[in-house]
Amino acid sequence: MATIKRRYVFFADLRGSTALYETLGNAHATSVVTDVIRNLARRVPECGGQLVKTLGDGLMAVFPRAINAVTAAVQMQDDLERQPAPSDRPTPRVQLQIAISAGEVVEVGGDCFGDAVNVAARLLDHAGDSESLIGREVYDELPWEVRSRFRHLDKVHLRGRVEPAEVFLLARSKGPDTEVTHLESPSATHDALGVLLSWRGQPHRFLRDRMPVLLGRGAACGMKVEDARVSRTHARIDLMGGALQLTDLSINGTFVRFAGDDEVLSLRRGSCTLHGQGELGLGGSPNDASVATLRFSLIAHNDPPPPPFPPAAAPWQHR
Template sequence: MGNEKATATITRLTQWIGAICEAHRGRVVKTLGDGILAVFEQAIDAADAVIQMQRGHRIRLEQWPEPLRMEIKAGVARGEVVEVDGDCYGDAVNVAARLSDLAGGSEIWATASVVDGVDEGHGLRFRSLGSVTLRGKAEPLALFKVEWEEDIASDFLTQQAVLARPVVAEAPASSRIQLQHLDLSLSFHARELPVHLGRNEHAEVVVNDPRVSRLHARIESRSGGFVLIDLSSFGTWVRFSGSDSDIALRRDECQLHGTGEIALGVPHGDLSAPTVTFSINGGTQR
């Protein structure tokens, strides 16, 4: 579009986003170039705002030419904030920004504290993304995707009153993780970890693809669970079975559970992405 038209278009969009937040009793703290930071007194107001934002924007996009369509990503976190000279600081601000980075286009990611703050009578739906350790956080956070599409139907959705939390126990000796790439299939006891995925011939799971770093990712046993840690230059993506959402890791980590697929170097949307499937028996249960 050129710098001038692109800037004007993004400015109009962020102004519209700000108006949606204010209409739901939010306050716009500042603009961030191509986004905004807003604060709300109540979790339900924040949830309603970002849901209305996504639904309204989908209608707007129908009028936009395909090459010019922009998607909105939203992250919502709850906690104490400190206001200084009109700006806002605090752990919740940092977490919300990180969730916005990790979310895919047209997605809303929220922390468990946000979900807990929404009364079940509102009937909002959430999909568990498991536990993810964010950069700068010592402990993993239980994260959820807010399902805003009115016509969506899935057995994997949960209401906020009955959220499934990962329950961590001491890993028994029988706890194992099965890893498969092409015709390679390996199984590891929790006590045999860590193992590495990468292009290096010394990695336990060798993935020979130029988009994969020499030591791309590490899987280790921690507090009764299996944790995937990205070590790469281009990132790692995790998709759990039954979910259509990816967790993007860039020098971050997440707790693995059940079964799923790990994409190395490029996301799952690229059909040529090198992938490793995983299956966990014993240890962490959901």
């Protein structure tokens, strides 16, 4: 018999499991992934939730209250950070993506269906390594001291939905290999309206109503870049407080060169503030002609419409 209840839908997914299979082999990697998911899943009943199902390298759960779901997210992320390496030899570490939404769900035969389930599943596409994302309804029902730990990402366009959704990112303390890089030029623009991205000579304009924008090979990406070194969800550009922030979500890294600079900034699960014009190398330096490289140009308030990409005479352009 089907029942309809208001629930907080929770999806968690491991990133990097494919590389684990390549390094350890199918049997060993399967054992490692299964153990990790089983250990993470025990946090669901401990935090007052119900485990709906495991999904290979992920899980789905529902919780009666927002605080229960967020507590489970924090504990799972902490558990994974403390997880020992699965082998004596160097192996890629897996990262956890989490998404939580709120709404009525239909419970049938131990499974759950409904709009809140769809929203959580699609919100997961926008989460990066070790990131936990929640929707506006979840955020509004949290105690104020918990809400202070979240950062507003403005509105996100979810696959298959017409109206954009407000999304919040859980801010967590990061270790040395996930430390966020904040790089701002003295002339950085803090009243950005959007960004113009050019890939293979084709310009794409992303204004506030299309932010944040995902870069990568996946179907959920607003800026699709087909290249072997580009991850399914490679990077994300957020508009926060009038400034554009680029965040690397990839395996191979994102590399930034600003117009007029010879130095190339390497982002590996880090972030930087974009300003002016420049190039983004997805999976390698823009100095390497074989790397998928996008040109970017910020769109600022009261600026005239920018050209599709900087003038060919610009010294930093080499293609």
